[in-house]
Amino acid sequence: MSSDGSSGSEFDRFRVTFFEECNEILADLEVHLTQLQSEALDVEGLNAVFRAAHSIKAGAGAFGFTRLVTFTHSFEALLDKLRDGVLEQTPQISDILIRGGDNLAELVAAAQEERELPEDFAAATLADIQDILQEGEVATDASPEASVTDAAPDTATGSGSATWQVVVTPGQDLFKNATEPLLLIRELAGLGELSTECNAGNLPSLRRMDPELSYLSWTFTLVSDCTKADIEEVFEFVDDTCLIEITQSSQAANPDAQSPAPDTQPAATPEPATAEPVATPQTVAAAKPTGPGAATSQSKPPQASSIRVDLNRIDRLVNTVGELVITQAMLSEEMAELAEHTGRQHIAGQEQLAALTRELQECVMAIRMQPVKSVFARMPRLVRDLSGKLGKKINLRMAGEHTEVDKTIIEELADPLTHMIRNSIDHGMEMPADRVAAGKSEEGTIDLSAAHVGGNIVISVMDDGAGINRERVLGKAIEKGIVAPDAHLSEHEIDELIFAPGFSTADSVTDISGRGVGMDVVRRNIMGIGGRIQVTSTPGRGTRFNLLIPLTLAVLDGMIVAVGDQRYILPITSIVESFRPEREQLRFLDDRTQVVSIRGEFIRIVKLCDLFNINKAVRDPASGLVVLVEVAGGGKVGITVDELIGQQQIVIKSLNDNFDPVEGISGATILGNGKVALILDIEQLAAMRASNGGRHFAGELGVLPGGAIVAAE
Known part of the structure; x- marks a missing residue:
């Protein structure tokens, strides 16, 4: 299947896999960007964010998501300057990175849903990135070190064409990583006049040849006015599976004569052009050992520590093991009855079978378990944005992020928790001045926690705000006809009214929340996965919501x-x-x-x-x-x-x-x-x-x- 929409089961499968990977990458990206609320990212954090953007860009280019590639290219450029120490992390840059993460997530979602975004989407973020990068270039050019670097042949640009020699020695597993060398050659040819020399010295006899392994290497001679960074960028997706050496052999005496005319350029599929400066990793050859055996030692990619398995296959495995457990229990009972009649015991083998069956079941169930951290990681950002919009000061404290629960349940928790956090911020928390007048600190606190209690996982959202105004809640419920005017309700029953469909104490609907608007959805979603929601509130001291979720559904x-x-x-x-x-x-x-x-x-x-x-x-x-x-x-x-x-x-x-x-x-x-x-x-x-x-x-x-x-x- 191609980008024109033609069908193809293999392409569809790869496309689904790409978006699954994107969702995982974006979840990890959110965790690192959340750190920017309180402190700057360390080198490891910057590298993780860069890798996330880089991975999305690589896949997006393969599937023709040009707009996603263009944005990610600029985002990478900013991250690369931060990694190299050219730019210093400031509150302004942190804000740009956070907005960039949001824009990236929305671009991925739009590509997955095949919907168009407005033409000016992310334009403000791109403009801010461009301004920051230009400021960084000016600062670099003004430094003494910059004048020395600019004089070096490697960074010469615009002064004429140079002759570059590029030696590419792939590892034998190149094709197993779905890499197509011809595409790399075409992209390199798009930079200028290219000549290629293929080295087939390692090619074995036909009988010994493995069609899935790579045996060839290449030496390219490129005449172009490009920079070394431009060449490195061509190979940035394969720099961990290939040994790449780039050297500048000479400066052309007559640049105009050596530069190929526009109508003679080889066909290429270059990366979409952008107005932003190109930022790429450091010289590939410098990071890799050279000499005999270097290609072999560097050609093997790191071994994968995890695999992606379709959830339906896991469900089938879980069901099969479940039937095995039931059968084992039946056999145990039958053997116990047999022992009563015959007086013979078969204890050793039965106990071993029971132990192995239980261990197998525990291993299988562990496959489905994931920490709630993936959901909790989204909440600090939510609190930061909404508290800033409302002019409130709120500190979010989290505990129990590593508590594990079934993956199916994890996927259903994001929306309910988002609704509950929104309600706590909008209606639970007072304004700073009101908190001080009530004898509280001007900064409110929301505690988000998860823990195992009995056979459930309990997720709590607790705030130290004003609590539920029961008089107002009851009045609104009577006004809306939810309860009779002469009804006598307990405090707990009044609190439960906030879960009534369509109930809200808000005088006007806002884009943030209204306690009750969405709370009926919260209860319905939680009940849909076999859970329940409880609310307790103390006027003037705060409100606590408890979500009781089954640990596993199996x-x-x-x-x-x-x-x-x-x-x-x-x-x-x-x-x-x-x-x-x-x-x-x-x-x-x-x-x-x-x-x-x-x-x-x-x-x-x-x-x-x-x-x-x-x-x-x-x-x-x-x-x-x-x-x-x-x-x-x-x-x-x-x-x-x-x-x-x-x-x-x-x-x-x-x-x-x-x-x-x-x-x-x-x-x-x-x-x-x-x-x-x-x-x-x-x-x-x-x-x-x-x-x-x-x-x-x-x-x-x-x-x-x-x-x-x-x-x-």
Whole structure:
């Protein structure tokens, strides 16, 4: 497929890969540019930003994204001057770099979505880059060192054509990196009059030749008025896989005679011309060893430390391992029953199989796990921009960025967190003068954190602002008809009104936020990945949002419990302890609420037999067991069960595709005996009351081949 849009599956696949790489590069770029808010980038940071821009430019050129190449070329030029120490990092340059990163991301997005941007897009950034580069050139020209450098033949330009000799010795793996030497030769020919000498001395016999390896090298003679930097730029994409030596052999006596006429220039595909000065890496030959064996030692690129795998393939692998775990559990149960009848034990092999199966599953699940840092890294920039626009002083503190969660969940977190941070800045935080008048520091603080709590990851957004104005929230809710005028709501219920669709206390819609505008979307998105959102607020002291997200959508360690003739799964990570309470430890607060006293603390009891209307279950906690579980925010509830069956690694099967949602249930699994057990949702159970109960089943759950869970007729 070519740039004209003709079809081609291979081209489409490479194009998709290019944009996947761009998204990863831009995420890393954002991390480094975020550092500029507080300090200048060090050499390593500058190199990382340069490599990011350089990589995008290389791919963009291959796919014909001219506008992206042109912008990135100028962006590179500024970065190169900073790396070389020609320019000093200043607040002005930092601002240009940050804007440049934004422009680069938008250009990539436009190319991916095949949409046109305005003609003047990024023009202001390009103009600022050009001004900075010109100022740098003036400063360099005025220095004593500059006069010596300008006299050197290598940097002579505009005074006539020179004869350059370029020796290119590729590594044998050149073609494996998708490099086409002919394109490089054509681009070099575009600089002037080119003659080529091919060295085939390393070419093996036909029988020994590997068609995927490179054996040739070239010596080019170029007559041109270009600079050495121009030649280096031709080979900048292959300088890590080739040995390149560039020397100037002579200065032409008659430049006009040696320069080829415009109509005789060889066909070429040069990089789009720009008005900005060309900045490229330092001399390639100087950075590489020379002499016998140098080409071989330098030809091998660094070994890749990671690979890109299609997510669908990982999902298939995860599902297959899940079925393996279920099968292993079934075999374990069958062997246990066999041992009871025969008296023979097969312990050693079974335990080894179980250990290997668990290790395999953990390895496979680790493939899908990624740190939330990729999402958190976007937030400092958001806080900086919005606080500046609103005239507020806000400090963002982050913790737990390396907490890992399933990749599928990571991708769904960016929008909810953005909405919540916007709300905290716009409506939560007071203006500096108002904070001082309230006895606070003029700089507000937003804490963004992630941590593992039970079987979930809890992401918190907490500000020390004014808190939720409950009187105003309730008034707006009554005005919009969301609640009745005579309604009597608790403080928690009033706080929950901000999640009502279309609710907002803002008098006018702004381009920043309105508490409630978008918050219903936040809750819907979080619930879509099996999570929940909680809000607590203290007037005058601030507001805290907690996002409770499942750690993974595929597997968990669970405790199998019995309630009557039913089996349920409790996440092991949520369990604090289990005990059989004494009669004197139990109290009734009212007809519906029973508590148990343990170590001086009263904990509410949740009876599964009442919630799910289970017959033949132990209804008296003193005759059964109470499993103490932890909920988000540090609270606890006691869940009554008849007995504990045992611990098992659980492969989660979703009910959404085959059954109606059930309150208090997060999913299901298949046990070793082939029966289905429901996975309990601790957070929902803690909020339920026996009077509303859970959704009752019309029949038992069954399993179809392949693990699908369905309701029996």
